[in-house]
Amino acid sequence: xxxxxxxxxxxxxxxxxxxxxxxxxxxxxxxxxxxxxxxxxxxxxxxxxxxxxxxxxxxxxxxxxxxxxxxxxxxxxxxxxxxxxxxxxxxxxxxxxxxxxxxxxxxxxxxxxxxxxxxxxxxxxxxxxxxxxxxxxxxxxxxxxxxxxxxxxxxxxxxxxxxxxxxxxxxxxxxxxxxxxxxxxxxxxxxxxxxxxxxxxxxxxxxxxxxxxxxxxxxxxxxxxxxxxxxxxxxxxxxxxxxxxxxxxxxxxxxxxxxxxxxxxxxxxxxxxxxxxxxxxxxxxxxxxxxxxxxxxxxxxxxxxxxxxxxxxxxxxxxxxxxxxxxxxxxxxxxxxxxxxxxxxxxxxxxxxxxxxxxxxxxxxxxxxxxxxxxxxxxxxxxxxxxxxxxxxxxxxxxxxxxxxxxxxxxxxxxxxxxxxxxxxxxx
Numbered sequence: 265x266x267x268x269x270x271x272x273x274x275x276x277x278x279x280x281x282x283x284x285x286x287x288x289x290x291x292x293x294x295x296x297x298x299x300x301x302x303x304x305x306x307x308x309x310x311x312x313x314x315x316x317x318x319x320x321x322x323x324x325x326x327x328x329x330x331x332x333x334x335x336x337x338x339x340x341x342x343x344x345x346x347x348x349x350x351x352x353x354x355x356x357x358x359x360x361x362x363x364x365x366x367x368x369x370x371x372x373x374x375x376x377x378x379x380x381x382x383x384x385x386x387x388x389x390x391x392x393x394x395x396x397x398x399x400x401x402x403x404x405x406x407x408x409x410x411x412x413x414x415x416x417x418x419x420x421x422x423x424x425x426x427x428x429x430x431x432x433x434x435x436x437x438x439x440x441x442x443x444x445x446x447x448x449x450x451x452x453x454x455x456x457x458x459x460x461x462x463x464x465x466x467x468x469x470x471x472x473x474x475x476x477x478x479x480x481x482x483x484x485x486x487x488x489x490x491x492x493x494x495x496x497x498x499x500x501x502x503x504x505x506x507x508x509x510x511x512x513x514x515x516x517x518x519x520x521x522x523x524x525x526x527x528x529x530x531x532x533x534x535x536x537x538x539x540x541x542x543x544x545x546x547x548x549x550x551x552x553x554x555x556x557x558x559x560x561x562x563x564x565x566x567x568x569x570x571x572x573x574x575x576x577x578x579x580x581x582x583x584x585x586x587x588x589x590x591x592x593x594x595x596x597x598x599x600x601x602x603x604x605x606x607x608x609x610x611x612x613x614x615x616x617x618x619x620x621x622x623x624x625x626x627x628x629x630x631x632x633x634x635x636x637x638x639x640x641x642x643x644x645x646x647x648x649x650x651x652x653x654x655x656x657x658x659x660x661x662x663x664x665x666x667x668x669x670x671x672x673x674x675x676x677x678x679x680x681x682x683x684x685x686x687x688x689x690x691x692x
Contacts, residue, residue: 267342268282275374275564276373277371279370280368281339282366283366285361285362285364285365288331291333295326296319335370338368348372349623350373351372351568351619352566353372354370356368373567373568375619376616382674382675385675387677388688389545390681391541394537394538399533407507407510408424408507410517410518413504414504417502417504419469420469423455424504424505426451426504427499428451428500429449429497429498431447432445432498433445454467463478467499470502473499475496476496477497478497479495480493512524512526546672549677553672553675554614554617562613569612573615577607581600618664618667622663622664625670628663634649637662
């Protein structure tokens with residue numbers, strides 16, 4: 265058998281395989297034998313029809329299927345021998361037959377020929393120092409969360425209240441209800457920082473039955489690309505929240521017996537807030553690095569990968585999990601398609617870069633890492649290894665996490681105060 269490899273595009277290859285007809289003959293004969301056992305020809309019992317009759321009636325299809333299967337097997341054997349990274353099933357392009365030989369042409373997608381260099385990449389890490397005020401604010405939220413809710417209150421006099429609101433979508437110009445739009449009831453605790461400040465202020469001093477028109481912008485909920493929506497809001501119920509007393513008994517209760525005094529709770533909250541800021545900062549650093557790598561290496565990703573991601577994005581859009589930025593929405597349907605296409609290509613390129621980096625850095629899970637992970641999960645290391653063998657996606661996810669930790673350790677990172685970072689990156 266001989267083969268020739270052709271470079272079609274960044275990730276696209278063609279392999280042409282040539283072999284003597286005698287090398288393919290056993291696969292063809294085996295296909296006829298299977299067909300003779302599985303197919304029935306009228307007038308003959310199953311498995312008893314002459315092989316010549318099968319060749320006469322079904323020969324073209326049987327041989328075509330047999331040769332394609334043979335070609336697929338040969339391509340995969342070449343891929344294994346030469347360590348190709350197949351990103352899709354090889355696709356048969358052409359078969360050329362003669363009495364002496366058979367030639368196959370297969371197209372497949374693989375990793376681009378790149379050596380990724382992190383030199384010169386500088387990232388900015390937003391740094392947040394937890395203040396005493398942050399800790400006290402968390403303490404106050406805990407007191408409210410575990411506080412006592414009175415059945416009713418006449419009026420919202422401060423943020424220590426819980427309100428049930430009726431939302432009716434309306435026309436922002438006329439204030440009339442929108443036909444076909446369903447209303448809904450939502451209960452808010454006014455101390456919740458996720459509630460838009462303007463709405464919280466509007467609710468102060470309201471009573472049950474009060475109603476007002478309010479327009480939400482996309483920025484109210486962290487989605488600036490979403491269009492504004494107006495609602496007629498009616499206050500249906502008001503309940504007063506009496507904060508829990510900050511006592512050792514309270515600390516013991518909410519910590520499940522792990523903490524015993526208020527000062528230890530403060531220290532725990534400070535540590536938790538700092539760890540959350542660190543997790544957020546690592547996520548921001550990873551996003552910066554991904555975008556910089558995508559900018560540095562603008563190869564064309566494999567079409568099947570792009571198409572698969574695009575299908576997932578469309579489903580996310582239909583479920584309301586993906587939001588189209590305003591600049592694309594202004595272009596109508598064409599803009600939405602352009603946004604999905606650009607995002608699918610970017611995500612496909614990032615997924616291929618990740619595979620390249622895993623191979624370049626030869627990222628594997630070390631025995632001591634598996635042992636530590638098993639201990640953290642309170643399970644035997646042998647059970648963890650078995651689970652990883654049965655679930656390749658889990659093993660791949662752990663390798664990915666290790667990869668990004670390694671990459672960020674080998675990249676120049678500049679700490680920047682959070683306020684300065686926000687000023688420099690207002691849309692981050």
